[in-house]
Every structure is written in structure tokens, then in C-alpha cells.
Amino acid sequence: MRYLITVTVTILTVAISTTAQAFCGFYVARADTSLFNRASQVVLVRDDNRTVITMANDFQGDVEDFAVVIPVPTFIEREQINVAERTLVEHLDAYTAPRLVEYHDPDPCLKYELFERNAQNDAELPSAKALVGSRRSLGVTIEASYTVGEYDILILSAEESSGLITWLNENDYKIPGGAETVVESYLKQDMRFFVARVNLAEQAKLGYSYLRPIQVAYESNKFMLPIRLGTLNAKGKQELYVYALTRTGRVETTNYRTVKLPSNNEVPEFVQAEFAEFYRDMFRRQTIRENQRAVFLEYAWDMAWCDPCAADPLSPDELRRLGVFWTGETDGRRVAPPPAQNVFVTRLHLRYDRDHFPEDLVFQETGDRQNFQGRYVIRHPYKGATSCDATPYKASVRDRQEREAQMLANLTGWDIDDIRAKIPYFEGFKPEPEEIPWWKRVWQ
Amino acid sequence: MNAIARPGDPRYYQIAVLSLLLSYGIVALDFGIDWQNAAAIVVTAQVVQFICTRFVGLPKFDPLSALITSLSLTLLLRTDVVALAALAAVVAIGSKFLVRVRDKHVFNPANVALVALMLFSDRAWVSSGQWGSTIIGAFALACLGFLVLTRARRAETSIAFVAGYAILIVGRAIWLNDPLSIPLHQLQNGALLIFAFFMISDPKTSPNTRVGRIVYGVMVATAAYTIQFVLYETNGPIIALILSAPFVPLIDFLSNGISYHWNRSVKGVIQCDT
Numbered sequence: 001m002r003y004l005i006t007v008t009v010t011i012l013t014v015a016i017s018t019t020a021q022a023f024c025g026f027y028v029a030r031a032d033t034s035l036f037n038r039a040s041q042v043v044l045v046r047d048d049n050r051t052v053i054t055m056a057n058d059f060q061g062d063v064e065d066f067a068v069v070i071p072v073p074t075f076i077e078r079e080q081i082n083v084a085e086r087t088l089v090e091h092l093d094a095y096t097a098p099r100l101v102e103y104h105d106p107d108p109c110l111k112y113e114l115f116e117r118n119a120q121n122d123a124e125l126p127s128a129k130a131l132v133g134s135r136r137s138l139g140v141t142i143e144a145s146y147t148v149g150e151y152d153i154l155i156l157s158a159e160e161s162s163g164l165i166t167w168l169n170e171n172d173y174k175i176p177g178g179a180e181t182v183v184e185s186y187l188k189q190d191m192r193f194f195v196a197r198v199n200l201a202e203q204a205k206l207g208y209s210y211l212r213p214i215q216v217a218y219e220s221n222k223f224m225l226p227i228r229l230g231t232l233n234a235k236g237k238q239e240l241y242v243y244a245l246t247r248t249g250r251v252e253t254t255n256y257r258t259v260k261l262p263s264n265n266e267v268p269e270f271v272q273a274e275f276a277e278f279y280r281d282m283f284r285r286q287t288i289r290e291n292q293r294a295v296f297l298e299y300a301w302d303m304a305w306c307d308p309c310a311a312d313p314l315s316p317d318e319l320r321r322l323g324v325f326w327t328g329e330t331d332g333r334r335v336a337p338p339p340a341q342n343v344f345v346t347r348l349h350l351r352y353d354r355d356h357f358p359e360d361l362v363f364q365e366t367g368d369r370q371n372f373q374g375r376y377v378i379r380h381p382y383k384g385a386t387s388c389d390a391t392p393y394k395a396s397v398r399d400r401q402e403r404e405a406q407m408l409a410n411l412t413g414w415d416i417d418d419i420r421a422k423i424p425y426f427e428g429f430k431p432e433p434e435e436i437p438w439w440k441r442v443w444q
Numbered sequence: 445m446n447a448i449a450r451p452g453d454p455r456y457y458q459i460a461v462l463s464l465l466l467s468y469g470i471v472a473l474d475f476g477i478d479w480q481n482a483a484a485i486v487v488t489a490q491v492v493q494f495i496c497t498r499f500v501g502l503p504k505f506d507p508l509s510a511l512i513t514s515l516s517l518t519l520l521l522r523t524d525v526v527a528l529a530a531l532a533a534v535v536a537i538g539s540k541f542l543v544r545v546r547d548k549h550v551f552n553p554a555n556v557a558l559v560a561l562m563l564f565s566d567r568a569w570v571s572s573g574q575w576g577s578t579i580i581g582a583f584a585l586a587c588l589g590f591l592v593l594t595r596a597r598r599a600e601t602s603i604a605f606v607a608g609y610a611i612l613i614v615g616r617a618i619w620l621n622d623p624l625s626i627p628l629h630q631l632q633n634g635a636l637l638i639f640a641f642f643m644i645s646d647p648k649t650s651p652n653t654r655v656g657r658i659v660y661g662v663m664v665a666t667a668a669y670t671i672q673f674v675l676y677e678t679n680g681p682i683i684a685l686i687l688s689a690p691f692v693p694l695i696d697f698l699s700n701g702i703s704y705h706w707n708r709s710v711k712g713v714i715q716c717d718t
Binding site for chain 2: 184185188189221224248252253254255257258259291293294358362364366367369370
């Protein structure tokens with residue numbers, strides 16, 4: 001698995017005392033606890049106006065001080081909140097992650113069949129820097145309080161932001177500067193908030209050492225994800241992964257460009273050992289090319305299958321637990337899991353801050369069912385004995401290795417000479433050194 | 445409908461600009477427009493236009509308007525089913541001949557096709573976010589659009605729409621106490637500008653008088669805002685236009701205007717918009 005998910009999180013997190021931002025919101029922690037938010041993952045299950053959202057985050061800090069304020073597009077009741085297993089999100093991540101595929105050249109002297117092997121697919125998520133917020137206070141009026149799993153859930157009936165802010169303030173929670181304004185704006189848009197705090201006794205009883213993802217189910221025309229609170233104190237960019245599970249087709253943002261990540265590129269063999277770095281640097285370079293304003297499509301596929309599979313498709317039961325409410329309706333009779341699950345998965349990845357993503361993400365489901373995956377290819381040259389003159393083959397491999405080097409440099413911005421130095425050119429072949437322009441020699 | 449294309453026909457400018465936008469979209473923005481879809485739309489539109497021209501008994505086949513409709517559809521409509529792309533062209537051109545009031549067609553052809561396909565198929569959509577929001581791009585689009593408008597002398601609808609929509613969006617931001625970067629980002633939308641300058645401005649389906657066109661532009665802006673920011677549905681402007689179109693005959697009736705003809709030199713036509 002690429003990234004470490006140590007904590008649950010959410011859509012808008014506001015927490016106590018010290019704040020570090022989280023993806024859709026910001027963490028709130030008590031006292032001076034330092035919180036770090038690296039990458040957030042959100043699963044959005046959507047059909048018609050029904051949404052189930054699952055929020056996971058790699059929160060790192062003392063859970064005792066953890067609280068998260070989550071905005072939702074409509075008023076919710078206790079039964080609409082649930083706690084999910086972290087493994088569900090991890091599985092979805094693994095299934096949709098950009099992948100490396102390797103091919104082995106056959107003996108050039110034989111007619112053979114190519115075989116393909118699926119290589120590991122993990123890509124390490126770039127981490128977003130934690131933010132430390134200013135020490136301002138906010139607050140709310142509690143409508144109801146429940147315990148769900150290891151969380152104490154407080155549903156707030158704030159009629160105005162001062163209520164929420166006052167409540168948070170009275171409970172020693174600190175909120176980043178500017179949060180009050182955003183909260184007020186959300187409230188005017190009929191959004192509501194709830195606060196989740198860790199109940200240590202319940203957590204001990206349940207035996208979890210990390211925070212599990214919080215789920216919320218609601219009905220609303222708004223197919224969106226609030227990210228504004230998370231950008232308030234951002235000292236750097238944050239990383240967000242959105243996995244959309246829909247019935248019909250691919251999901252895209254309507255207020256930001258959705259761009260496909262480069263894919264099906266052939267890269268040098270050594271990338272296999274450095275795939276995480278490759279993915280991270282490639283993603284960084286692509287975001288810059290899109291003026292840091294694009295949302296990247298990394299995967300779009302019918303959940304019933306995959307090719308190659310980075311991980312098995314999610315089972316109907318797993319999908320159900322993620323909130324896919326339209327599958328598994330078997331009218332009581334036990335039936336084998338159908339091959340087609342009527343679930344289309346879209347993986348979106350963005351790196352955002354307030355300057356480049358000023359407004360919340362708004363989505364739409366499209367009718368696009370074309371498959372797409374972030375896929376990178378390694379070709380291993382044939383190194384066995386040959387029974388014929390393999391010179392033409394060797395020459396073609398050298399050409400290919402050079403093309404791969406240039407492709408890699410182009411995708412990641414890595415230095416071409418560093419790349420070439422790592423390539424075991426076929427049978428001692430060394431690329432001809434690039435002719436050094438005369439002006440470079442002048443001052444050497 | 446019975447206009448004959450001549451040099452100076454504003455539609456040539458419109459075709460040039462739309463073609464430019466299409467090229468920009470495909471080359472620079474990687475729109476993912478299938479050439480099969482584009483070909484299906486263009487060819488089908490011309491065929492339907494030709495058949496309808498014969499059937500209705502118009503004096504001359506005029507390919508220009510159908511081409512403009514094709515280009516607009518290609519720019520806005522997304523589908524991975526070629527048959528749906530062709531169907532969109534049939535609906536668009538067919539509606540010009542079938543849905544008429546007082547000798548004017550009621551719906552903008554591309555608009556009605558977009559709405560019909562989105563309504564009756566789950567395999568067609570409009571990618572309003574794909575244009576990005578760079579200021580330069582928006583500025584370029586606005587300028588190009590304005591050129592077309594000036595030639596067609598029908599800028600009022602577009603200006604009223606853009607102004608009305610901007611006022612509503614900025615007003616909302618002020619009410620919410622949101623930073624102005626939010627409404628600015630919402631306005632810097634390529635799809636919105638294409639809509640404003642190439643679809644709502646269509647002289648054949650907008651009111652005949654200046655006052656009528658301003659009223660109409662504001663009406664569409666209000667409806668679009670309501671759909672987008674009150675009902676939280678997507679494609680607000682496109683749906684707003686289809687809902688507002690039936691009011692055009694009423695606006696015309698109240699303001700007593702005269703129908704537009706593309707070519708001002710056609711005999712017997714009085715221009716009301718100069």
C-alpha cells in the first residue's frame with residue numbers, strides 16, 4: 001500500500017486547540033499537540049441524489065486531542081453516521097493505484113508469445129505538509145450527542161456560525177483564522193456540521209490503535225466536496241484522493257479541469273525499484289504543467305474487472321460497506337456475486353491550496369464508460385543465448401532504452417544524464433555523449 | 445431560413461471562431477473529442493438540413509447555420525456513442541423545422557439537442573469544467589465572441605446575460621462573505637463564455653427588439669443562477685436557455701418586433717437592430 005493511513009478524517013475538520021489542516025477541513029487538537037495531515041482519501045458513493053461519503057486521513061497525533069468538524073450538505077441524524085474499516089479504503093486505493101507493468105522480450109530468434117506480468121503497483125503518496133493553525137476559537141449548540149464506534153458524535157444545530165464557534169471555543173478547541181467566515185458561508189448555503197471526538201474508553205474496548213474512517217449518508221442535490229476549510233492555514237499544498245463509485249460512468253469536476261494522468265508510457269527498467277519516487281515526481285510535474293489547477297484522473301474502470309489488476313476488485317460486500325446501496329439486492333435468496341456489479345470507479349487526485357482551488361469541488365457523473373488507468377511499462381531485454389544473429393534486435397533495444405530514458409526525463413523532470421547512468425545499456429552499449437555546445441566549454 | 449450566404453455574412457466569422465475554439469480545445473486542452481463523433485455530427489446535420497429544406501420547399505439549401513450548430517454541438521456535447529452524436533444533430537436541425545412559432549424556430553438547435561440527449565440518455569454529457577479557468581483564455585474567448593456578436597449586431601442578449609449572471613454570482617459571494625476569488629473563478633469558465641457568446645446570442649431564437657433581448661438575457665441569467673446555485677444542479681445556463689426559449693414569442697408579441705434575417709441585403713427585410 002502506498003500510503004500510511006493512520007487516521008480517520010474528513011471533510012472539514014476542525015479540532016481543538018492546535019490546528020493542523022486536514023483535507024476538507026482542518027484538524028483540531030487540544031493544547032499544543034502537533035498534528036500532521038499528509039494525504040486524505042475520500043470515497044464518494046453517489047447515485048441520483050443519494051450520497052455516502054467515507055473519509056479517511058492519515059492523522060498523526062494524540063487521539064485524545066483529536067476532534068474533527070465535518071460539514072455535510074444537509075441536516076443529518078445519528079443513523080446517517082457510521083464508522084468504516086480502514087481496510088476498505090486501502091483496498092480501493094490498491095485496486096485503483098497507478099501501476100507498473102513489465103514485459104520480457106522473447107528470444108529474438110524465436111516466435112514466441114509475449115507474456116505480461118503485473119508488477120506491483122504501489123505508488124507512494126506525496127505527503128502534504130502539516131499546517132499549524134492560529135489559535136482562534138470557534139463554537140456551536142449541541143442538538144444531539146451519540147457514540148458511534150470509537151467516536152463521540154455531536155450534531156450541531158447552529159443557526160448561525162457564532163453558535164458553532166462559541167461551542168468550540170468553550171470546549172477549548174482552537175480554530176484556524178478565517179474558519180469562522182467559511183463556516184458562516186457554509187451555514188448560509190444550508191450546510192450543517194457535526195463534530196467527531198475520539199472516545200478513549202470505547203476505543204480501548206474496541207481495540208483499535210488508529211482512527212477509522214467516518215461515513216455519512218445523506219440525500220442532497222449537491223454533489224460536492226467542501227475543501228475550503230482545509231486550505232485556511234495551509235502552509236503548503238495538500239493531497240487529496242477522491243474515489244467515486246457510481247452506477248453509470250466516470251465522475252469529473254465541473255468547476256475545475258479534469259485531466260488524464262499520462263499513461264501507457266515505456267520507462268527504463270530501474271523505475272521498478274523507484275516507482276514511488278517516479279509517481280510522486282511525475283505527478284508534481286504534471287500539476288505544474290496544468291498551472292496547478294487541474295484534477296487528475298488516475299483510474300476509471302468498471303468495478304467488475306481489471307487488466308492488469310493491481311489488486312482484486314472489491315467484493316459486493318466491501319462495496320456495500322462503503323455505501324454502494326444499489327448492489328447486493330438479492331431479495332433474500334442467496335445468489336452468487338454477479339460478474340457485473342453496476343459499479344464504476346473513478347479515482348481522482350489533486351494537490352490543492354487556496355490560491356489555485358478557491359472554491360469547493362463540484363462533481364458530475366458522466367456517461368463515459370471508457371476504461372482508463374495510470375499504467376507504466378517496463379520492457380526487459382532478452383538476455384539468453386541466441387541461435388541467430390541478434391544484432392538488429394540489440395540495436396533496437398538500445399534505441400528503445402534511449403527513448404525510455406527521454407520519456408522518463410520528460411515525465412518526471414529527472415536529469416537525463418542521471419537516468420542514463422542507471423540504465424544497463426544492452427551489452428555494454430553506451431549512448432554517445434551529447435555534443436557539448438561550444439559555449440559550455442568556453443568558461444570551463 | 446431563406447437567407448443566402450454572401451461574403452460578409454456574420455456566420456462566416458462565427459464558423460471561423462468556433463473552428464478555432466475547437467482546434468484549441470483538441471490541441472491545447474486535450475478535450476478527448478472523437479473525430480468520429482465530430483464527423484457524425486457535421487455530416488448528419490447537413491443531411492437533415494438538406495432533406496428538411498427539400499421537404500419544406502425552401503428555395504435554397506443553406507449549409508452555414510447547420511454547420512454552426514454542428515460546431516457548437518461538437519464543442520459541448522460529450523458521448524462515447526457515435527449514434528448519439530448523430531442523433532443530436534438530427535434533433536438539433538429537426539427542431540428548427542418542427543418547432544416554430546410565428547415563422548421563427550423556438551429553440552436554439554444545439555441547445556435543444558444537448559438538453560434532449562442529457563435528459564433521455566445517460567451516455568451523453570457536457571464537460572463544463574474542461575475549459576479551465578485561466579484569465580487569458582477567458583479574455584481571448586470573450587474577445588472572439590464579441591467579434592462575432594458585433595458582426596451579428598446582437599450583442600445585447602449576451603451582454604445582458606453575462607452582466608446579470610455576474611451580478612448574481614458576485615452578489616451571492618458578498619452575501620456569503622466569500623472572497624471574490626470564488627465568483628471570479630466561477631465566471632472564468634470557458635463553457636459559460638461559449639454559451640454566452642455563441643449560443644444565447646443566436647439571432648434566430650432571440651427576441652426581435654433590443655429591449656426584448658435585454659429582458660431575455662436577464663431572464664436566462666436568473667434561471668441559470670437559480671438552477672446552479674439554488675437547486676444545485678449542473679449545466680444551469682444550458683437548461684435555463686431551453687426553459688426560457690418558449691417565452692421569446694411572448695416577448696416578441698409584447699414588444700412587437702420584427703424577425704431577423706441573416707443577410708441584411710435580402711429584399712423586403714427591415715432591420716430592427718441597428
